[in-house]
Amino acid sequence: MLPKHWGTLVALGLLWIIGRLPLSASRRLGAGLGALMYRVNGKRRRIAHVNVDLCFPDMSPQARAELVRRHFRASGQAYLDLGFLAWASERRFLGAVHLVGLPHLDEALSRGRRVILLAPHFVGMNVGGIAVAGHVPTFSMYNPQRNPIVDWLLHKTRSRYASPLIARKRGLRPVLRGLGEGMSFYFLPDEDLGPKHSVFAPFFGVPAATLPTLGRLAAAADAVVIPCYTRLVPGGYEVRLEPALADFPVGDAVPDAARMNAEIERAVRGMPEQYLWTFKLFKTRPPGVPSPYA
Numbered sequence: 001m002l003p004k005h006w007g008t009l010v011a012l013g014l015l016w017i018i019g020r021l022p023l024s025a026s027r028r029l030g031a032g033l034g035a036l037m038y039r040v041n042g043k044r045r046r047i048a049h050v051n052v053d054l055c056f057p058d059m060s061p062q063a064r065a066e067l068v069r070r071h072f073r074a075s076g077q078a079y080l081d082l083g084f085l086a087w088a089s090e091r092r093f094l095g096a097v098h099l100v101g102l103p104h105l106d107e108a109l110s111r112g113r114r115v116i117l118l119a120p121h122f123v124g125m126n127v128g129g130i131a132v133a134g135h136v137p138t139f140s141m142y143n144p145q146r147n148p149i150v151d152w153l154l155h156k157t158r159s160r161y162a163s164p165l166i167a168r169k170r171g172l173r174p175v176l177r178g179l180g181e182g183m184s185f186y187f188l189p190d191e192d193l194g195p196k197h198s199v200f201a202p203f204f205g206v207p208a209a210t211l212p213t214l215g216r217l218a219a220a221a222d223a224v225v226i227p228c229y230t231r232l233v234p235g236g237y238e239v240r241l242e243p244a245l246a247d248f249p250v251g252d253a254v255p256d257a258a259r260m261n262a263e264i265e266r267a268v269r270g271m272p273e274q275y276l277w278t279f280k281l282f283k284t285r286p287p288g289v290p291s292p293y294a
Helices: 006-018 023-040 042-055 061-087 090-096 102-110 125-133 148-158 173-180 213-221 253-270
Strands: 097-100 114-118 138-142 165-167 184-187 199-203 206-210 223-233 236-241
Touching: 006 061, 006 148, 023 042, 023 061, 042 061, 061 090, 061 125, 061 148, 061 223, 090 097, 090 236, 097 125, 102 114, 102 223, 102 236, 114 125, 114 173, 114 213, 114 253, 125 138, 125 148, 125 184, 125 223, 125 236, 138 148, 165 173, 173 184, 173 213, 184 213, 199 253, 206 253, 213 223, 213 253, 223 253
Parallel strands: 097 236, 114 184, 114 223, 138 165, 138 184
Antiparallel strands: 199 206, 223 236
């Protein structure tokens, strides 16, 4: 009898093999995987088209369609890069990941400041936390996966430098504790978790249910917020740390959420094909406004 997760085990073996290939070769395979995903996953393709149409209304229809296709190619490459992230040697990993802007982080820590890294959901998001954790103690949150093999793989990739992972369901107390102990928090807050946990703030001019957690957490921990953006580049990744956000938070949930969205929007415009457009970014709507995904 085949094991329950035999398909995932086969995929894991393929990732192990692909992870030993040069990145130039695995990236070509990943682009092909992404093109296949675009063709066969109609649900995610439609969500991506809806999001891109809402966020880039000034683009021509042809340009928006090409952006979605490029996004799927980048996503396929990031999926296959999991083999590299999980099993690459330390030397190979460091040779493929370029960390830019580390002085912004070092300067904040040298002043005794607690640090939250604002890390939006780009396709390379797993790499950013790993790269920073190689320099300073860093932790992050995650949602446990139903498939135990997938859960193990994500833990393996994200814990290269023994970075603690906190289950989201545990709430913010462990986060405040980690910040208080001097660790940097790699935070991915750009999710629609429903009206109970959100405020509405513009994202590309569209009202989006936005978690106000970043501002509240920065205030509670007396922490600075440093944007951390990860980009797939030929031959590896670039992880860019930017200067800490000035005058943030202001102590009001809506302006703080709007500021966060504006920072993420600015980063997305620089590499639009690498943002996770297959999320339902606008699932929660203001009262009386229909879902764009219906």
